[in-house]
Amino acid sequence: MERLLYADKVEKYYGAKGNVTKALNRVEFEIIKGEFTGIMGASGSGKSTLLNVLSTIDSVTAGHIYFENTDITALKEEQLAAFRKEKLGFVFQDFNLLDTLTIEENITLAMTLRGSDKQETGRRVEEVMKQLGISEIRSKFPYEVSGGQKQRCACARAVVNNPMIIMADEPTGALDSKSAQMLLDTFITLNEEMDATILMVTHDAFSASYCKRILFLKDGEIFHELIRGGKSRRDFLNQILDVLSLTGGGVTNAE
Amino acid sequence: MLNKLTLRNAKRSAKDYLIYLVTMVIISALMFGFHGMIFSSDMRALYGEFAVFAALIGIASFFIMFIVIWLVHYMVNFMLEKRSREFGTYLLLGMKKIQITRIFRRENIILGVLSMLLGVLPGFLCQKIFVNAFYAILEAEYQISAEFSPWGVLITFGVLVFAYLLALVRVKRKFKKMHIRDFIYMDKQNERIVSESKMWKKIFVFIAIAYIIYFNVLVFTSGMTDHSVWGFIGGLIAAIYLLYAGLSSFFADYIKKKHNAIYKDANLFVFRQLASKIRTMRFTMGTLTILFTAALLGWTVVMMFADYQKTELDRQVPFDVAVFSDKPDASFEEQLQVLHENADLGDFHRYNIYENSTDPVNQFLYSHIDGTWKNEVFKDEKMGSSTYFGYDTYMGLTDYNRIRSMIGYEKAALESGQYILHGKEKIDDQMEEISNTISVRVGPHTLDCRTINMEPLAQNRMNGADYMIVVPDELLPYLTPYYSVMVGGLEGEVPPDLQEKLRSTLHFWDESIYEELYEIEVGEGSNQVLSVSESVMVADNLRVEGSFAIVTLCFMLAYLGIVFLCAALTIMTVQQLSDASKYRFRYEILKQLGMSKRETEKVVLKQLAVYYLCPYIVSIILSMFIGMFASERFVYYTGIRASNFQYYILALLVFSVVYAVYFIVSYVGFIRNLESKVNG
Numbered sequence: 023m024e025r026l027l028y029a030d031k032v033e034k035y036y037g038a039k040g041n042v043t044k045a046l047n048r049v050e051f052e053i054i055k056g057e058f059t060g061i062m063g064a065s066g067s068g069k070s071t072l073l074n075v076l077s078t079i080d081s082v083t084a085g086h087i088y089f090e091n092t093d094i095t096a097l098k099e100e101q102l103a104a105f106r107k108e109k110l111g112f113v114f115q116d117f118n119l120l121d122t123l124t125i126e127e128n129i130t131l132a133m134t135l136r137g138s139d140k141q142e143t144g145r146r147v148e149e150v151m152k153q154l155g156i157s158e159i160r161s162k163f164p165y166e167v168s169g170g171q172k173q174r175c176a177c178a179r180a181v182v183n184n185p186m187i188i189m190a191d192e193p194t195g196a197l198d199s200k201s202a203q204m205l206l207d208t209f210i211t212l213n214e215e216m217d218a219t220i221l222m223v224t225h226d227a228f229s230a231s232y233c234k235r236i237l238f239l240k241d242g243e244i245f246h247e248l249i250r251g252g253k254s255r256r257d258f259l260n261q262i263l264d265v266l267s268l269t270g271g272g273v274t275n276a277e
Numbered sequence: 278m279l280n281k282l283t284l285r286n287a288k289r290s291a292k293d294y295l296i297y298l299v300t301m302v303i304i305s306a307l308m309f310g311f312h313g314m315i316f317s318s319d320m321r322a323l324y325g326e327f328a329v330f331a332a333l334i335g336i337a338s339f340f341i342m343f344i345v346i347w348l349v350h351y352m353v354n355f356m357l358e359k360r361s362r363e364f365g366t367y368l369l370l371g372m373k374k375i376q377i378t379r380i381f382r383r384e385n386i387i388l389g390v391l392s393m394l395l396g397v398l399p400g401f402l403c404q405k406i407f408v409n410a411f412y413a414i415l416e417a418e419y420q421i422s423a424e425f426s427p428w429g430v431l432i433t434f435g436v437l438v439f440a441y442l443l444a445l446v447r448v449k450r451k452f453k454k455m456h457i458r459d460f461i462y463m464d465k466q467n468e469r470i471v472s473e474s475k476m477w478k479k480i481f482v483f484i485a486i487a488y489i490i491y492f493n494v495l496v497f498t499s500g501m502t503d504h505s506v507w508g509f510i511g512g513l514i515a516a517i518y519l520l521y522a523g524l525s526s527f528f529a530d531y532i533k534k535k536h537n538a539i540y541k542d543a544n545l546f547v548f549r550q551l552a553s554k555i556r557t558m559r560f561t562m563g564t565l566t567i568l569f570t571a572a573l574l575g576w577t578v579v580m581m582f583a584d585y586q587k588t589e590l591d592r593q594v595p596f597d598v599a600v601f602s603d604k605p606d607a608s609f610e611e612q613l614q615v616l617h618e619n620a621d622l623g624d625f626h627r628y629n630i631y632e633n634s635t636d637p638v639n640q641f642l643y644s645h646i647d648g649t650w651k652n653e654v655f656k657d658e659k660m661g662s663s664t665y666f667g668y669d670t671y672m673g674l675t676d677y678n679r680i681r682s683m684i685g686y687e688k689a690a691l692e693s694g695q696y697i698l699h700g701k702e703k704i705d706d707q708m709e710e711i712s713n714t715i716s717v718r719v720g721p722h723t724l725d726c727r728t729i730n731m732e733p734l735a736q737n738r739m740n741g742a743d744y745m746i747v748v749p750d751e752l753l754p755y756l757t758p759y760y761s762v763m764v765g766g767l768e769g770e771v772p773p774d775l776q777e778k779l780r781s782t783l784h785f786w787d788e789s790i791y792e793e794l795y796e797i798e799v800g801e802g803s804n805q806v807l808s809v810s811e812s813v814m815v816a817d818n819l820r821v822e823g824s825f826a827i828v829t830l831c832f833m834l835a836y837l838g839i840v841f842l843c844a845a846l847t848i849m850t851v852q853q854l855s856d857a858s859k860y861r862f863r864y865e866i867l868k869q870l871g872m873s874k875r876e877t878e879k880v881v882l883k884q885l886a887v888y889y890l891c892p893y894i895v896s897i898i899l900s901m902f903i904g905m906f907a908s909e910r911f912v913y914y915t916g917i918r919a920s921n922f923q924y925y926i927l928a929l930l931v932f933s934v935v936y937a938v939y940f941i942v943s944y945v946g947f948i949r950n951l952e953s954k955v956n957g
Binding site: 106118212 | 865
């Protein structure tokens with residue numbers, strides 16, 4: 023079991039002197055290659071902040087984050103950009119697709135930014151669109167397709183470069199229950215068949231139940247961890263709900 | 278409370294639309310400057326016939342008023358759209374529409390008044406600088422005075438307030454028609470991405486380009502008549518709009534065809550941004566291009582006139598004083614008396630111009646020079662003037678050498694059987710042909726051309742029109758005296774009204790038909806646009822008069838050109854800056870996709886460069902041919918010695934500098950707008 027990511031006593035403070043908010047307080051955990059990990063917590067628990075520092079969009083106040091053996095908290099702006107480009111894939115709640123580009127072009131751009139040539143880009147984009155079932159809507163613009171399709175396009179964009187890890191921030195947050203389920207099934211496919219490592223932040227217990235492991239965050243600290251092991255998804259969901267009843271979370275997409 | 282809100286909003290708008298405010302300050306400063314000049318006693322002291330200046334500046338201000346109305350109207354609507362959600366919130370809070378209208382109007386009036394007030398001091402400085410420039414160009418002594426004219430300020434205020442009111446008048450109607458829902462979703466409406474799906478529209482680009490080429494060919498081959506030219510210009514304007522209507526499809530099609538270029542870096546993003554921007558902005562872009570072309574052409578004209586002022590005016594009036602009489606036996610007693618009374622007349626000479634009752638040279642010139650005309654006014658056996666005299670014009674060698682020596686030219690020599698052709702440089706080709714093909718016969722003698730001289734010699738009726746045939750004195754008895762001329766030198770100071778005083782001694786002017794009438798058919802020469810063809814020419818007076826008119830025209834066109842340019846560039850810049858905030862998320866996504874700050878800046882630069890280059894290049898192409906054609910015609914008609922390019926290049930340089938300033942402001946502002954969120 024190879025360790026992919028290690029967060030070493032990460033701290034993140036907001037605010038100035040006299041009025042400091044501790045968004046993350048000595049958070050420490052690791053992620054193994056091929057894992058599908060969830061991070062749960064109520065609003066303000068620090069889960070988005072955690073994802074932001076892990077994805078290098080935000081910087082830490084103290085502590086270190088290691089990807090394989092590189093300490094990304096020590097990298098400079100330009101190196102971070104290159105790191106994001108090479109190693110990370112993102113999926114966001116509000117899709118973050120470029121509205122001026124078609125579905126296919128959104129995926130293509132992620133590759134051309136890395137300097138891939140025309141042939142390889144064309145082939146790979148074709149392949150990913152097929153896997154995610156969005157080939158038919160390739161020449162449509164984001165405003166012309168449904169939320170679920172948009173999110174699958176975002177997933178395609180995230181995986182097209184074969185990233186080391188896919189970071190998903192509330193990916194089902196803006197989807198109806200059917201689309202959400204389809205997306206989560208897509209994640210499972212990505213994880214099990216394409217061996218992608220996924221880190222998903224969610225406050226929704228139903229979405230979280232698709233994960234193999236869940237970290238619970240409260241007031242900027244990890245206060246609990248659940249591992250699915252051999253349990254069925256329904257049992258796992260119940261277990262999650264039990265934990266949430268202690269912290270005050272909820273379920274929005276339960277069957 | 279509402280007043281406080283209004284003030285706060287105005288303050289925020291001033292900050293958000295700083296470039297608009299600055300442009301309005303520049304415009305009002307220029308207006309203050311020019312209007313101040315109209316009422317400046319310094320300017321009145323400079324030149325008697327001051328009304329021309331006031332009239333030209335008045336015309337310019339009239340046009341500028343429309344530009345201001347357009348700019349303010351555009352900006353008001355723009356702000357309305359940007360802030361519609363805020364107005365929707367006011368409505369939700371229970372404000373009445375009329376209250377919101379009032380707040381919004383007042384905000385804009387505050388901005389307007391602010392820009393006017395900020396413009397007063399720079400305007401005052403402008404006025405002083407402009408007056409100084411006028412004095413310097415006319416070589417008069419100027420003592421800087423602190424004179425301040427409240428009238429200039431009042432008129433500027435009046436014009437600007439009128440423009441603002443007109444621009445704001447429709448706001449009320451617009452508010453009245455809208456519902457809360459419209460307000461809240463108005464900005465969203467605007468955000469919907471309109472991608473050009475009709476690929477056939479790209480054919481517009483080719484049609485437009487074909488028409489522009491056709492138009493330029495017509496311009497160069499002079500294929501337009503005075504009547505059809507307006508139709509062709511109308512077609513040109515339509516072609517410009519058509520070009521932008523097709524350009525978006527053109528870009529979209531380019532992306533669809535998957536050319537290699539789109540697979541490089543973020544080009545895909547840049548092209549799509551442009552296609553969508555041009556799609557939504559096509560009408561504005563077309564209008565901007567037309568304005569740029571107009572500004573550029575205006576500047577070309579300014580440069581042409583400025584150069585004329587500098588070099589050509591002196592050439593038009595080589596003698597200190599010259600008087601023409603249509604009688605062959607004029608003694609010029611009356612004029613001499615005026616000259617002796619009012620000035621210090623030095624050396625002078627009275628002489629005759631002769632004719633031979635034939636006109637082969639004039640006929641040749643009528644058929645070989647463009648823009649000549651034949652007199653059609655007759656009254657009581659008198660007639661008006663034409664381009665050339667009724668007969669070819671001759672002069673004796675002694676008279677010729679006498680007047681040459683008066684203005685410092687070398688003496689000319691002639692042997693019997695020879696003549697000298699002295700004419701304007703602008704007709705040198707025709708003179709060459711005349712000397713080869715037309716045989717000059719005086720009495721029994723046929724003469725050969727000894728040489729062609731082209732020094733300036735007052736050849737707009739004084740010493741012939743365009744040319745003069747100089748013959749040996751012994752042949753003069755074969756010729757008939759045609760009319761008389763007196764030329765002389767003046768010493769010391771020349772009174773500014775000498776020209777007028779001398780003119781009043783001549784009686785060519787006929788009140789009843791508003792024409793000058795002569796006993797012979799007088800030729801004025803083929804110079805046009807700026808031609809000094811007078812029966813009395815006092816060099817000093819005419820130089821000031823001509824310079825004054827030309828400098829005034831230059832100032833007026835420069836004034837218009839600058840305002841055109843600034844207004845158009847402000848709209849482009851404001852558009853871009855607001856896009857920077859509105860579509861910040863696009864650049865954030867690029868960042869998430871792994872673009873570094875430097876790479877993002879490169880994308881922005883590329884995108885802005887193409888966006889700014891579109892109207893820049895189109896207007897340059899349009900104005901280049903028209904401008905070069907105009908320069909060429911100008912050189913042709915005025916006989917000025919300069920390369921055709923020179924005027925255009927100078928104008929282009931000024932244009933590019935102003936353009937570059939706005940481009941840099943827009944780029945820096947864009948990056949700053951992007952960063953404000955990324956860092957915050």
